[in-house]
Amino acid sequence: MDVLIAGFGVVGQGITEVIRDKQELFQRRFGKRVRIVGAFDSHSCAVDPAGLDPSALLTRKCATGMVGKERLDTDMAQLTEELEYDTLIEVTPTNIVDGEPGSTYIRTALGAGRNVVTSNKGPLALQFGELSALAAKNQVQLRYEASVGGAMPVINLSRELLMGEKIYSLRGILNGTCNFILNRMKEESLPFSSALQEAQEMGYAERDPTYDVEGVDSACKLTILANAIFGMDVTYSDVVRTGIRGITEEAIALAGEQKKVIRLIGEISENRLEVTPRLVPIGHPLAIGGTLNIVQLITDLAGEVTVVGPGAGRKETASALLSDILAILKDEEVRNGAK
Amino acid sequence: MDVLIAGFGVVGQGITEVIRDKQELFQRRFGKRVRIVGAFDSHSCAVDPAGLDPSALLTRKCATGMVGKERLDTDMAQLTEELEYDTLIEVTPTNIVDGEPGSTYIRTALGAGRNVVTSNKGPLALQFGELSALAAKNQVQLRYEASVGGAMPVINLSRELLMGEKIYSLRGILNGTCNFILNRMKEESLPFSSALQEAQEMGYAERDPTYDVEGVDSACKLTILANAIFGMDVTYSDVVRTGIRGITEEAIALAGEQKKVIRLIGEISENRLEVTPRLVPIGHPLAIGGTLNIVQLITDLAGEVTVVGPGAGRKETASALLSDILAILKDEEVRNGAK
Numbered sequence: 001m002d003v004l005i006a007g008f009g010v011v012g013q014g015i016t017e018v019i020r021d022k023q024e025l026f027q028r029r030f031g032k033r034v035r036i037v038g039a040f041d042s043h044s045c046a047v048d049p050a051g052l053d054p055s056a057l058l059t060r061k062c063a064t065g066m067v068g069k070e071r072l073d074t075d076m077a078q079l080t081e082e083l084e085y086d087t088l089i090e091v092t093p094t095n096i097v098d099g100e101p102g103s104t105y106i107r108t109a110l111g112a113g114r115n116v117v118t119s120n121k122g123p124l125a126l127q128f129g130e131l132s133a134l135a136a137k138n139q140v141q142l143r144y145e146a147s148v149g150g151a152m153p154v155i156n157l158s159r160e161l162l163m164g165e166k167i168y169s170l171r172g173i174l175n176g177t178c179n180f181i182l183n184r185m186k187e188e189s190l191p192f193s194s195a196l197q198e199a200q201e202m203g204y205a206e207r208d209p210t211y212d213v214e215g216v217d218s219a220c221k222l223t224i225l226a227n228a229i230f231g232m233d234v235t236y237s238d239v240v241r242t243g244i245r246g247i248t249e250e251a252i253a254l255a256g257e258q259k260k261v262i263r264l265i266g267e268i269s270e271n272r273l274e275v276t277p278r279l280v281p282i283g284h285p286l287a288i289g290g291t292l293n294i295v296q297l298i299t300d301l302a303g304e305v306t307v308v309g310p311g312a313g314r315k316e317t318a319s320a321l322l323s324d325i326l327a328i329l330k331d332e333e334v335r336n337g338a339k
Numbered sequence: 340m341d342v343l344i345a346g347f348g349v350v351g352q353g354i355t356e357v358i359r360d361k362q363e364l365f366q367r368r369f370g371k372r373v374r375i376v377g378a379f380d381s382h383s384c385a386v387d388p389a390g391l392d393p394s395a396l397l398t399r400k401c402a403t404g405m406v407g408k409e410r411l412d413t414d415m416a417q418l419t420e421e422l423e424y425d426t427l428i429e430v431t432p433t434n435i436v437d438g439e440p441g442s443t444y445i446r447t448a449l450g451a452g453r454n455v456v457t458s459n460k461g462p463l464a465l466q467f468g469e470l471s472a473l474a475a476k477n478q479v480q481l482r483y484e485a486s487v488g489g490a491m492p493v494i495n496l497s498r499e500l501l502m503g504e505k506i507y508s509l510r511g512i513l514n515g516t517c518n519f520i521l522n523r524m525k526e527e528s529l530p531f532s533s534a535l536q537e538a539q540e541m542g543y544a545e546r547d548p549t550y551d552v553e554g555v556d557s558a559c560k561l562t563i564l565a566n567a568i569f570g571m572d573v574t575y576s577d578v579v580r581t582g583i584r585g586i587t588e589e590a591i592a593l594a595g596e597q598k599k600v601i602r603l604i605g606e607i608s609e610n611r612l613e614v615t616p617r618l619v620p621i622g623h624p625l626a627i628g629g630t631l632n633i634v635q636l637i638t639d640l641a642g643e644v645t646v647v648g649p650g651a652g653r654k655e656t657a658s659a660l661l662s663d664i665l666a667i668l669k670d671e672e673v674r675n676g677a678k
Contacts, residue, residue, distance in 0.1 A: 018640065022503060029502070151641035153500040160499070161492040163368070163669070164361060164661040283628060285647060301357065301658035302490035306647040308624060319640035322503040330502070334673040 001026075001034045001329060002051075002085040004114075006076070006105045007092035008041040008067040011119050011146075013058055014318035015089055020054035022322065030329045037085050040076050044068030049084060076101070080108045087328060089321060090118040091146075096220060096236055099123040103131075110134045110142060117324040119146035119317050125220040125236040128227040141328055144228070146320035148221040149174060149293040152309030153323060158229045158297060165299035167229060169269035174221040176291030176311040177205045177212040178244050178264040182277075183289045186252050186261060192245065204291060214243035215264060215275040222266040225295075226273055240274040247277055255279055261287050340365075340373045340668060341390075341424040343453075345415065345444045346431035347380040347406040350458050350485075352397055353657035354428055359393035361661065369668045377422050379415050383407030388423060415440070419447045426667060428660060429457040430485075435559060435575055438462040442470075449473045449481060456663040458485035458656050464559040464575040467566040480667055483567070485659035487560040488513060488632040491648030492662060497568045497636060504638035506568060508608035513560040515630030515650040516544045516551040517583050517603040521616075522628045525591050525600055531584060543630060553582035554603060554614040561605040564634075565612055579613040586616055594618055600626050 003019070005012050019034050026034050035051035044066040046052055061067050080088060088109035092102045099122040106123050109116050111134065118124070123131060124147055135142035145155045149172075158167060173179050177199055184195040196213065199205040211217050219239040226232040244264055255262050260279040263286055267274050280287045285306050288294050293311030298304055310316045342358070344351050358373050365373050374390035383405040385391055400406050419427060427448035431441045438461040445462050448455050450473065457463070462470060463486055474481035484494050488511075497506060512518050516538055523534040535552065538544035550556050558578040565571040583603050594601050599618040602625055606613050619626045624645050627633050632650030637643055649655045 018503075025503060151644060153496065153641075153644065156500050157492065157496065161495050161662055164357075164364060164665045165658065285627070288624070289622060299658075301654050301661065302492075303649045303652075303655055304647075305490060305492065306645075308643075308645040308647070310642045313642075315640050316642060319504065319638075322640065323500055326503045331673060334670060 001032060001087060001325070002037045003034060003087045003089050003325075004080065004083055004085045005036060005039040006080065006088060006090045006102075008039055008057075008061055009091070009093065010314050011091040011317050011321075012039070012041070013061060014314035015091065015321045016054045016057055018318040018322050026329070030333055032329060034325065038079065038083050039067050040074070040079065041067045043071045045072060045074050045076065045079060047079070047083065077104050077108050080105050081112050085114060087115040087117060087325065090116055090120055091321070092120060094120055094122045094220070096122050096125060096216065099126045103127055106131055106142070107134060110138055110140055113138050113140055115141040115143070115328050117143045117146075117321055117328070119144070119321060121147045121217075121220040121224065124227070125223040128224065128235070129233050132227075141331070143324035143327060144224065145324050146317050148224050149295065149309060150311045150313060151316035151319045152293045152295065152307055152311060153320070154225070154295045154307055155228050156323065156327065157307055162297065162299060162302065162305065165302055167297050167299050169267065169298045170225060170229065170295060171265055171267050171286065172293070172295035173263055173286060173288065174218040174266050174293055174295075174311070175212055175215070175264060176293060177209070178215075178218070179288070180204050180291045181213070182244060182247065182252070182262055182264065185247070185249060186256065189249060189253070191249050192247060213245055215241045218264060218266050218275045222268060222273065222275055226268050230268055232273070234273060238273055240276070242276040244277055263287065340371060340426055340664070341376040342373060342426045342428050343419065343422055343424045344375060344378040345419065345427060345429045345441075347378055347396075347400055348430070348432065349653050350430040350656050350660075351378070351380070352400060353653035354430065354660045355393045355396055357657040357661050365668070369672055371668065373664065376424050377418065378406045379413070379418065380406045382410045384411060384413050384415065384418060386418070386422065416443050416447050419444050420451050424453060426454040426456060426664065429455055429459055430660070431459060433459055433461045433559070435461050435464060435555065438465045442466055445470055445481070446473065449477055449479060452477050452479055454480040454482070454667050456482045456485075456660055456667070458483070458660060460486045460556075460559040460563065463566070464562040467563065467574070468572050471566075480670070482663035482666060483563065484663050485656050487563050488634065488648060489650045489652060490655035490658045491632045491634065491646055491650060492659070493564070493634045493646055494567050495662065495666065496646055501636065501638060501641065501644065504641055506636050506638050508606065508637045509564060509568065509634060510604055510606050510625065511632070511634035512602055512625060512627065513557040513605050513632055513634075513650070514551055514554070514603060515632060516548070517554075517557070518627070519543050519630045520552070521583060521586065521591070521601055521603065524586070524588060525595065528588060528592070530588050531586060552584055554580045557603060557605050557614045561607060561612065561614055565607050569607055571612070573612060577612055579615070581615040583616055602626065
């Protein structure tokens with residue numbers, strides 16, 4: 001399988017390492033290699049139809065800040081269209097205004113008959129229906145396990161392992177940063193501002209924390225789940241959303257007196273598509289601490305199935321991208337009857 | 340897909356209901372029907388190559404205690420060999436002495452080129468290697484998600500969704516009855532005997548609770564996981580096992596003083612294949628209450644991935660059998676290029 005990597009930040013570098021380190025698995029399990037035939041970042045690109053050396057790409061990016069040898073004015077969308085490859089790994093930064101530049105890369109690749117594996121929430125939270133239809137029309141795969149909950153395999157679990165279930169509703173904690181802040185506010189009786197500062201110092205929160213603490217990130221993920229698992233046709237703006245900025249120490253203490261904690265919960269059900277702080281009894285799975293992500297699926301036969309995993313991180317996100325790459329390889333293998 | 344159901348107790352009846360109720364799904368998703376062409380219990384059988392009516396089977400079993408019209412001396416192994424069908428659903432009771440009669444049915448079906456879907460721990464805990472090899476030799480599938488943790492999809496999660504991970508170790512609570520007892524002992528400061536009696540009154544524990552409280556059930560499930568996920572070649576007797584009969588109220592109170600609970604934990608790692616009561620800090624995922632099952636997988640890229648679900652129940656076990664039936668249908672679909 002030949003891949004093109006669009007975006008060479010933390011996630012792009014992570015999946016490059018994983019592709020380098022898992023060649024033995026690709027070979028043993030599928031008798032195939034996964035070759036990186038192209039990679040680009042904002043201002044440079046590297047291309048080699050015979051396969052690029054992953055370590056060389058990582059070293060150059062680290063040393064020069066660029067994945068390519070020199071700063072170029074290459075039209076990356078054109079490169080995405082014209083290069084010969086099988087699967088686009090689209091890992092540019094999330095943009096929830098118009099999804100760009102990821103949306104263009106994904107659309108171009110699908111249109112050119114390539115599979116797409118992405119961690120990018122923007123295009124999916126804004127144009128899920130259009131992009132899915134484009135993939136179906138071109139008989140290629142669009143996979144996005146990495147876009148929700150990092151290494152927590154919620155999408156493939158719901159769509160593949162729970163394929164036979166009627167999933168009535170879903171509840172979950174989809175943003176590790178908010179969970180860390182709420183947990184620290186309770187544990188140390190800290191005000192929001194101090195807990196946020198701690199999260200920033202530990203690298204969990206960005207300098208501008210709006211995207212996390214206002215529930216935007218959670219709402220994007222909830223939108224993807226609503227489309228992918230519930231077959232809804234919704235975008236990010238359909239989510240009713242309240243963040244955690246308004247949560248006071250007093251509210252948390254009061255909840256504690258009732259043996260409850262406050263958590264930022266995303267919920268999808270017949271009448272609800274909402275991210276909001278809610279009271280959760282201590283001991284309930286959703287009262288989880290740390291930066292973990294958790295999703296509970298409420299189904300007709302299996303009852304409540306819960307999955308917990310690290311919601312972010314270079315290696316963890318790469319792990320989810322890898323699971324989608326392997327799913328494509330497996331599908332091709334079965335299709336070719338080579339089992 | 341034509342199926343033969345071996346065993347018509349709680350689980351056999353559960354999967355019969357599910358096959359009846361999910362025809363619309365089979366049709367919509369795969370353009371296929373799943374027909375029950377045969378079903379048998381200890382002393383009777385019903386066969387119809389054109390398909391049996393699931394509701395009629397359920398009604399007759401309920402009214403007469405038999406799935407067939409009359410008590411017969413049919414050789415069920417011979418029936419399993421000679422009937423025309425695609426997949427055996429083997430749901431006879433677990434027997435951990437020699438795996439019979441399930442082992443014979445599974446062996447016969449695999450040998451005759453049929454797929455097998457089973458919830459039966461005995462054959463897998465005793466003859467995993469032999470049965471897997473037989474399935475591979477005959478190029479058919481042997482699937483057993485229902486044998487461990489009911490509706491908790493741990494096997495398919497590990498083998499399919501986490502295919503790319505190096506799984507270093509596994510820890511889990513695999514028996515809901517023991518967890519209920521340990522939890523009640525703590526919550527109500529009950530001695531073991533009273534908590535056990537309560538579990539029996541609520542239908543969680545059998546009149547002879549040995550299989551649960553001595554850790555036999557957990558050890559069987561751990562054996563299956565060790566073979567299926569870690570590629571070990573072990574049987575039930577390789578598991579180091581301690582049950583919960585010896586746990587005193589005092590031990591639980593002492594653990595509580597250290598903010599810990601006692602849980603019956605199964606662990607698989609390089610040097611360990613063990614079921615034993617262990618101290619777990621309150622707030623840790625494994626400190627879960629109720630009759631839930633939980634498994635944590637510790638992996639190279641995804642870190643710790645945890646899955647929680649109902650470990651038993653008619654509907655829940657049927658749900659796991661259904662997921663395996665659907666996996667076979669999906670595989671055939673992809674193989675036939677009908678996607």
